[in-house]
Amino acid sequence: MPPLKNLEQEFPIIDAEFRQFCSSHGIFSVEDFLVNDLYSLAAFAEGEAISDKLKQGIAQVLSIIDRQHQPWLNGLELLEDAQMKKRFLPTGCQWVDSLLQGGLREGHLVELAGPSSSGKTQLCLRAAAHIADRKLGTIMFLDTGNSFSPERVSSFLDPSTTSSSLPKEAQERRCRRVMSSILCRSVFDIFELQDVLNRLSITLGRKGKDEATRLRLLVIDSISSLITPILGGRDSHGRSLMVSAGYALKRLADESNLCVLVTNHMVGGEGGLPKPALGESWKSIPHVRLLLSREHGSHISTVSVLRHTSMAPGGAAKFAIDGGQPIAVSPD
Known part of the structure; x- marks a missing residue:
């Protein structure tokens, strides 16, 4: 609060x-x-x-x-809310959207976990470019480690409409329109994040329902870099701040009808196997948890479902981003 x-x-x-x-x-x-x-x-x-x-x-x-305090809702009200108010935001990667039954869902907090160089930031930037290019609304990118690259965003624009046959002036206008729909801000600690979320909640509560400019996607790359420094030791204060931030993100997603996409790094788990960072207290917070991996030296990434509110875990799909463009490979 x-x-x-x-x-x-x-x-x-x-x-x-x-x-x-x-x-x-x-x-x-x-x-x-x-x-x-x-x-x-x-x-x-x-x-x-x-x-x-x-x-x-x-x-x-x-x-x-x-x-x-959230009001009590019956099953019919929840079903109507899911069917009528929460739509999907396509990421622009065919097999990822197919795996997620349409893409990133509004009202959801989605975690994208994976090791370094697995493509987490690329997928976030790709989704931002695709949503902005389709004029679906505004995107906010909270950058915790200088990962936002406007050059990479512009390279993700659909090649079918950026070919040499399109006048240069039209290409430039399109690029400016896309980039102006993506708001970027640097955030370096959990307290600054809380302040941004509080202000954002107030601002979104005042704005109208202009579908063309409404905030659709909030990206935090990465959430773990903000939370990890406050964890550790026997003091539970850091975990309390983490849980508070997680539920603030879920509340913002639900009340403002937008998708919150956060990235998380990997740490060593039982038997030396890697697992998403932030521990047991965090794992139950996101609505959706996705694991992204990439074999060393390969340009093929695999995304798999660890947790989802409307599907069983274990589903996976492969995709590649080559020269800025997503290439559908095949579902696993």
Whole structure:
């Protein structure tokens, strides 16, 4: 949940004066309200010269907390939501989209795990280019390690419409249109990510429903580079931050009807076998977990399903990206 300071723009009552009162009682975020005695806090507010304003601020924060609670839905409502509101975003790789029964699904948090040089960033950039090129909406790319490459994005444009027969001016306009639909921002730690997600949630809640410009895909490359530094040792605080960030991503995907695609690196597991990083606390958070691998010296990548909400794990497909263009190889 967001720091109180991040809420002032949308809720002016949560101003510096209100936050100073809260901080004097050890409250700095919405989450802190959940672990404090609100009756005692209200009693303290009564003794202040601006008691009415403080009580209004407390009521406002409580209403924000109440909005975080998901309503109960019956099976029919869930089915209608899945069929009517959540559509698929094609990645531009034929066999990957076929494996995922259409592509990346809106409302889902999708994890793409794999070792270095397996093609994780390439697949993210390919999906961003394809979605932008089809005018399906806007893409936001949160770059944690200088992995975003505009040159690689432009190289992924469909060759059938970038041939020499297309006027150079038209090619340039198309490239500018695609690139202007992809927003990139560097994020270097988990706290900056939380701040970005809080602001993004507020911004998306205010915007209209313009389908051509609505945010469709949020890419975080990579989520593990943000979380790994806060893990380790016996202190559970790092794991709590990780779980909080994971559920914030899921909530953003569901409430804003977009797909969140995150990449994760591999670490040594039992018997020396590699496994996705971030441990047991993370593995149950994403709706979909995909494993990407590539044999040494090969340009063929294999993507397999580790976890999916609507299909059994174990399915796999192969694809190649050669010279910037995806080449369908065959499903496994």
